[in-house]
Amino acid sequence: MTAEQTKALLVGVQLPQQHKFDYSMEELANLAAACNIEPVGEVRQKSARLHTSHYIGSGKLQELKTMLEACDHPAVLFNDELSPAQIRNLEAELKCEIIDRTMLILEIFAQRAKTREAQLQVEIARLYYMLPRLVGSRESLGRQGGGSGLRNRGSGETKLELDRRRIEDRIAMLESELEKLVSRRQVLRKQRRKNEVPVVSLVGYTNAGKSSLMNAMLEVYHPDTDKQVFAHNMLFATLETKSRSIELPGNRSFVLTDTVGFVSQLPHHLVKAFRSTLEEVAEADLLLHVVDRSNPDWEVQMEVTRETLRDLGADHVKELIVYNKSDLTDEPYPRLTKNSIYLSAREKRGIDELSAELTKRIFQDFVQCEILVPYDKGQVVSYFNSHADVQATAYEEDGTRLTMSCRIADIDRYRDDIQILEDARPF
Incomplete structure (x- = not known):
């Protein structure tokens, strides 16, 4: 554990009919790890509803206080988005840093954003999240400068001292700047349409291997290229839409786009801020739905991806399921079924089979x-x-x-x- 790593207790409430609760808590721990936070304990509660004042009931709140004292008062991560009142009440009761799931994801996005467009989108989402939480959230939302945990970390101009008017003015300014970048990308998209170049979009859960698959195709068909994209074994390694032209044998070229990965309970402010980026998905000729077949929860992740695509209005686009990381499973590969292919981007096995299937599907003219x-x-x-x-x-x-x-x-x-x-x- 590094000196900057923060400890935290995880808190979640399982509501009736919430069958994915264990998975969501495990994912919360993974999100915490992605933000350099070490989970040191959990408090879980089954309840018919979330308590409006403190998220959890009084008994569990007392149990949480006892655990905080035993662990030297770490931060507390909550598995849902908390209301402004819940944040205020929990801070007053627990006297520690309160972080909800939305705040955690926003922080990860802020750390990962590299391009100006991604940075604008993340900051807009964070400012929208802050607006209703200006009053009484002194500790958990003040993140300016250095330090550990989420306190005092992140990009500038999001200090709590900004009043509502200044935040709204800044949102307007950032959205105006973002719109100029978006319009530039829309011009490029229209040009591709005019030139009748097919577009294939990589979609899927975060860390499923979308960027690795794009790099594998570039290495196979353009071995001398220097346009590989960043790929790393971590959540949300890609926040920017990257497009690369792929030329298959026979002078058949198409544009392959790599998009931001999905996660369960993706904050609606982020979806709204990244909507312009994700429009690439809705306008694609084909979706390559990349699935980490080695993950024991791959079916849950597929369902989350499809729910997100429905929210984006992209569920009408035809898809080919790519079961990636098959080398880490007992599944035979490379193998093509009716609407899916098993391959390994890391080993570059199955790339030729994938390209042959793409040729059939996107070059029907x-x-x-x-x-x-x-x-x-x-x-x-x-x-x-x-x-x-x-x-x-x-x-x-x-x-x-x-x-x-x-x-x-x-x-x-x-x-x-x-x-x-x-x-x-x-x-």
């Missing part, structure tokens, strides 16, 4: 054909050599014969300049 191009239309031959999969070239009396697969749109574009020798048929 390709046709196989034979054409004859007059010799005075040499630019047409050059175009198809660059943009189509030319399998054979023959030089005949009347022109150049090309046997190839290409986009229907390209055939239509040069229909007046070529002679189609064999009817175009689906590739």
Whole structure:
């Protein structure tokens, strides 16, 4: 344990019909670890409802006080978002740092944000979270400067001393700056649409291996590239949408986008702030739903991802399930089923099979054909050599014969300049 690491007690309330409670508490511990906080104990309660004043009942509150004294008064992490009144009451009663699940996730995002866009999105989310909590949350929300735990940590301009008007003014200013960055990305997106380049988005739970899969594809198809993305075995390693062009054999290229990972109970302020980034997902031609198949809770994580996609309005986009980290399971791989593929991004096993499946799914507008191009239309031959999969070239009396697969749109574009020798048929 480092000198800066903070100890904390975890507190959660299991409500009726809450079947994933054990998993959510385990995830809370993982979130704490991602924020350099060491869980040293737990208090759990089964209840029909959350207590409006202190989140937990009086008996559990007394048990928590006893544990705090025994552990030298660590911080307390709560498994839900607390109301402003609950934060005030708990601080007054427990005399320690109170951190709720939302505050914890926001802090992790603040630490991970590297680009200006991600930093703006995180700060906007944190300011929205602070607005209703300005009164009486002196200890838990004051995070300016150095120190341990969440107290006095994070990006600037989020001091509690900012009054509501100043916070609202700052939100407006940040949103205006963010809008300029978003509009720039929207222009790029429209350009891709104009050029008819398919877009495939990587989605999935945080730390499922989305960035590792993107890097594996880049290494296989662009071994000399220096455009690999940051990939690390930690929660929320990726907060920025990264797009890379992937060119498969046969001059078939598509754009692969890597997006922020999902987690259960993702704070709505964050979803709202990152909505512009996550729009990439809703507009994709195909989703690669990456699943950490080695995680014992992979089915729960799949369900959380699909719930988040529904919230984003992206549940209509076709998906291919990618069971990653199959090398850490007993599942045979690489293996393709009806709507899923088992592979290992770390070992780069299954990448060719994945690419073949992508070719079938996103290049449905390709046709196989034979054409004859007059010799005075040499630019047409050059175009198809660059943009189509030319399998054979023959030089005949009347022109150049090309046997190839290409986009229907390209055939239509040069229909007046070529002679189609064999009817175009689906590739």
